[in-house]
Amino acid sequence: MTEAVAPAVAARGLTVRYGREPALLDVSFEVPAGATVALLGPNGAGKTTLFRAAIGLARAEAGSISLASRRIAFVPQRLEIEPSFPVTVADVVRMGRYGDLGWLGRFGDRDRELVEGALGELGIEHLVGRRFGDLCGGERQRALLAQASAQDADIFLLDEPFAGLDAPTHAAMQGLFEQWRDRGRTVLVATHDLESAGRDFDLVLCLNQKLVAFGPPSETFTEEVISRTFAGHVLRVGSLLVDTAHHHHGAG
Amino acid sequence: MDWLVDPFQAEFVRTGALAAAAVGVICGVVGSYVILRGMALMADSLAHGVLPGVAIAFALTAGAAGSEPNDAALWLGALAAGLVTAGGTSLILRRSRVREETAAAVVFVLMLALGVAIVSRVQGYSVDLTSFLFGDVLGVTDTEVLVSCIFAVAIVALVAALYRPFLLLSFDPQRAAALGLPVERLHLAMLVLVTLAVVIGFRVVGALLVLGLLIAPPATAALLTKRLPTMMALSASIAAASAPLGLLLSWNLDLAAGASIVLVAVSSFVLALALPRARA
Numbered sequence: 001m002t003e004a005v006a007p008a009v010a011a012r013g014l015t016v017r018y019g020r021e022p023a024l025l026d027v028s029f030e031v032p033a034g035a036t037v038a039l040l041g042p043n044g045a046g047k048t049t050l051f052r053a054a055i056g057l058a059r060a061e062a063g064s065i066s067l068a069s070r071r072i073a074f075v076p077q078r079l080e081i082e083p084s085f086p087v088t089v090a091d092v093v094r095m096g097r098y099g100d101l102g103w104l105g106r107f108g109d110r111d112r113e114l115v116e117g118a119l120g121e122l123g124i125e126h127l128v129g130r131r132f133g134d135l136c137g138g139e140r141q142r143a144l145l146a147q148a149s150a151q152d153a154d155i156f157l158l159d160e161p162f163a164g165l166d167a168p169t170h171a172a173m174q175g176l177f178e179q180w181r182d183r184g185r186t187v188l189v190a191t192h193d194l195e196s197a198g199r200d201f202d203l204v205l206c207l208n209q210k211l212v213a214f215g216p217p218s219e220t221f222t223e224e225v226i227s228r229t230f231a232g233h234v235l236r237v238g239s240l241l242v243d244t245a246h247h248h249h250g251a252g
Numbered sequence: 253m254d255w256l257v258d259p260f261q262a263e264f265v266r267t268g269a270l271a272a273a274a275v276g277v278i279c280g281v282v283g284s285y286v287i288l289r290g291m292a293l294m295a296d297s298l299a300h301g302v303l304p305g306v307a308i309a310f311a312l313t314a315g316a317a318g319s320e321p322n323d324a325a326l327w328l329g330a331l332a333a334g335l336v337t338a339g340g341t342s343l344i345l346r347r348s349r350v351r352e353e354t355a356a357a358v359v360f361v362l363m364l365a366l367g368v369a370i371v372s373r374v375q376g377y378s379v380d381l382t383s384f385l386f387g388d389v390l391g392v393t394d395t396e397v398l399v400s401c402i403f404a405v406a407i408v409a410l411v412a413a414l415y416r417p418f419l420l421l422s423f424d425p426q427r428a429a430a431l432g433l434p435v436e437r438l439h440l441a442m443l444v445l446v447t448l449a450v451v452i453g454f455r456v457v458g459a460l461l462v463l464g465l466l467i468a469p470p471a472t473a474a475l476l477t478k479r480l481p482t483m484m485a486l487s488a489s490i491a492a493a494s495a496p497l498g499l500l501l502s503w504n505l506d507l508a509a510g511a512s513i514v515l516v517a518v519s520s521f522v523l524a525l526a527l528p529r530a531r532a
Binding site for chain 2: 019052055057070072074075076079082084085087088095099101103104131147
C-alpha cells in the first residue's frame with residue numbers, strides 16, 4: 001500500500017475570516033478519494049465556509065484547500081429562488097450538464113443518458129414537466145441532487161441535504177451517496193444529524209471553527225469529541241450572546 | 253377603421269413604432285434577467301445614472317447658438333455614464349458589506365445629482381432634459397432606428413450565446429461558481445446588457461419609463477410560462493407589440509407617446525394577472 005494516491009480533498013492550515021470574525025481556524029485534513037464524509041458541527045462551525053472555500057467563493061486568509069478534480073458538484077443548503085422562476089425539473093437537471101458542455105456544446109446522447117439516469121436515481125421522472133418553484137421542499141432537494149448527479153462530478157459537496165426530509169427519503173439519499181462512493185466518487189455531506197453521521201459515513205469530520213476530530217466514526221464518536229464539537233458554541237444575535245450548547249440535540 | 257390606420261400614415265409614426273419595437277425586443281429579452289435576478293432597482297439606477305453622460309455630451313457638442321447635439325456623442329455619453337454607474341455599484345459591493353440595493357441607490361442619487369448639476373450649467377438644455385426623462389419616440393431619426401435594430405439583433409444573438417451561463421448564474425450563483433463559471437464577469441456582462449438596453453431605450457420612452465419596458469413584459473411572460481426561452485420570446489413580443497399599440501393610443505387620445513407605450517406594456521401584466529393560471 002505504498003502507492004501515493006493524491007487525496008480528493010486536502011486542507012492545509014485553512015483559515016477564513018468574514019471581516020474580523022473567524023469562520024475557520026487552521027483546519028487541516030485529507031480526504032481520500034472514494035469516501036463518504038459527514039461534516040459535523042453546530043451552526044456557525046464553518047461547514048458552509050469550508051465548501052465555499054473549496055469552490056473558490058471564500059478566500060483563504062492563510063493555508064489552502066485543494067481538490068484533486070475540477071469536476072465538483074455543489075448543492076447549497078438553501079436555494080433562494082423565486083417560485084415563478086421559469087425552469088422545469090427537466091431544465092434543472094439538464095443544467096448539471098452545462099459545465100461539461102460549455103456555452104454552445106451540443107446536448108448529445110451521453111448528456112441525455114446522464115440526465116435520464118439522474119432522474120431515475122432520485123425517483124423524480126414523474127416531475128420532469130413541473131415548474132421547479134412549484135415543488136415542495138423534499139422534491140426540490142431531489143431535483144437539485146439529480147442535477148448534481150447528472151453533472152457526473154468526481155467530488156460532491158452537499159450542504160445539509162437531509163434538512164426537512166422524511167426518514168424514507170433520507171435513507172434513499174444515503175443509499176445514493178453510497179452508490180456514488182462505490183463508483184469512486186468522494187462525497188462530503190454537511191449535516192446536523194449525529195445519529196446518521198455516526199452510522200452511515202466512512203469518515204466523520206468534526207468542526208467547530210477549528211478541526212476537533214477527523215477519522216472513522218469508531219474513533220471520532222467519543223463523548224469527549226462530540227461535546228467539544230458542540231459545546232462552547234456561542235450564537236451571536238445582534239449584540240446578544242446566546243449559548244446554544246444546551247439546545248443541541250442529544251449528544252449524550 | 254380610420255383610427256386604426258390614420259396614425260401610421262405619417263412616416264414619423266411608422267419610424268417611431270419601428271424604433272420602439274426594436275427597443276421593446278431588447279428590453280423584453282434583457283429584462284427577463286432583470287426580474288429573474290431581482291435587479292429592478294439596479295436597472296432603475298442605470299436608467300437615471302446615464303444623465304450626467306448625456307448632459308456632458310450635450311454641453312460638448314451642442315453649440316452655444318442652440319445647434320443640435322451630436323446623437324452619437326449622446327449615446328456614447330449615456331453608455332459611459334451607465335458603465336460608471338454599474339462599475340461604481342460593483343466596486344462599493346466588493347469593498348464593503350452594504351446591501352446591493354443600498355449601493356445601487358447611493359450611486360444612482362450621486363449620478364442623478366451630478367447630472368442635474370451639470371444641466372444647471374448648460375444653457376438650453378432644459379428642453380432636452382424633458383426628452384431625456386420622457387423620451388421622444390416621434391422624433392427619432394432613421395439612423396437611430398437603424399442603430400436600434402442592429403443592437404436588437406446583436407443583443408438577442410448575445411443573450412442566446414450566453415443562455416447557459418446566464419441561466420446558471422440566475423438560478424444559483426454558487427453552483428455556477430462551482431462549475432467554474434466566471435460569476436463576477438458574467439454579472440458585469442449582464443449589467444452592461446442592461447445598460448445598453450437603457451441607453452437605447454431612453455431616447456424612445458425616456459429614462460423615467462424605460463424601466464417599464466424592462467420589467468412589465470418579462471413579468472407578464474413569467475406569469476404565463478414555465479420555461480425561460482418561452483418567457484424571453486413572449487416578453488420580447490409583448491414589449492414589441494406595445495410600441496404600435498401605444499402609439500395608436502397616443503394618437504387617438506392625444507397622450508404622451510412614450511408613456512402610452514409603457515401603459516400598454518404594464519396593462520399586459522394586469523391582464524395576465526387576471527388569468528387563472530397566473531394565480532399563485
